[in-house]
Amino acid sequence: MDFKTTPLSLRPLPFDKTVFPNDPRTSIQIFTNSSRPAKYEAANILGKEYDMEYIQNSDLEGDLTSLVRVYNEWVNSILTSDLEDRYQESISGSSNENNEIKHEETVPPDRLNRLQVRSGSLHPPRNRKEGDLAIKLADFLCEMDSDHRTFNLSGGKQFMEKHHLIPMEQYFNFEKSVDHYLNIYSLCPTxxxxIHYGEKEDRKEMLEILYGMRKTNYQEIYGIQLNDLFRYYNV
Ligand SMILES: [Zn+2]
Ligand SMILES: [Zn+2]
Incomplete structure (x- = not known):
């Protein structure tokens, strides 16, 4: 790729006019023909130009704080979407699978005490194996309707996605981990x-069905009623 001729506007710009309202610059110019500075020019996300005469009086610290904030928001928005894809990527499809989680482990472990920040993700880490076990226990079928079809993974099993009925955002409101197969459902992508983006009434109906399937678990292990779920989903 020729960084010198790549239009800067093609980059995803987390450009926020509120950061530097008076002097918003979206591009920098280093005025050189060598390749490395050209890459800096192309990779620049947000910048501010200072006049050498007045740089002493500038709020450098405040500017840097703003830059770091924009950068973190940007990186995080990218990483979260990446992690969702990686999380849904199932390992259960392979024929020589070796699932370490035992079927008898029917009580979720206590939740972790604090947030684990890993690779910039702010959510508690989701264990892919718990989700894979949930899908396996559902026989690689959609728990809303076992007739729903997707496609087969290379290992021959049908692809399904993992959904936490008690959302991971509620993680710290429970004594027991909600990242456990008892709280994870196997759903077809549709x-x-x-359940995430549908109409209120449809989502409500889905919650009722899914909650009903494991009502005893939800009441005894997590101590929640259907109405609590409605609250989490804003329905
Ligand atoms: Zn989900
Ligand atoms: Zn389905």
Whole structure:
């Protein structure tokens, strides 16, 4: 790729006019023909130009804080979407699978005491194996309707997605970990999108069905009623 001729506007710009309202610059110019500075020019996300005469009086510290904030928001928005894809990527499809989580482990472990920040993600880490076990226990079928079809993974098993009925955002409100297969449902991608983005009434109906399937677990292990779920989902 020729960084010198790549249009800067093609980059995803987390450009925020509120950061530097008076002097918003989206591009920098280093005025050289060598390749490394050209890459800096191309990779610049947000910048501010200072006049050498007045740089003493500038709020450098405040500017740097703003830059770091924009950078962190940007990186985090990218990493979160990446992690979702990686999380849904199932390992259960392989034929020589070796699932370490035992079927008898029917009580979720206590939750962690604090947030674990890993690779910039702010959520508690989700254990892919718990989700894979949930899908395996559902026989690689959609728990809303076992007739829903997706496609087969290379290992021959049908692809399904993992959904935490008690959302991970509620992680710290429970004594027991909600990242446990008892709280994870196997859903086809359409049903999964629907429970996240569907119409209020449809989502409500789905919650009722899914909660009903494991009502005893939800009441005894997590101590929640259907109405609590409605609250989490804003329905
Ligand atoms: Zn989900
Ligand atoms: Zn489905």
């Amino acid at each position: 049903c999964h999108r629907k």
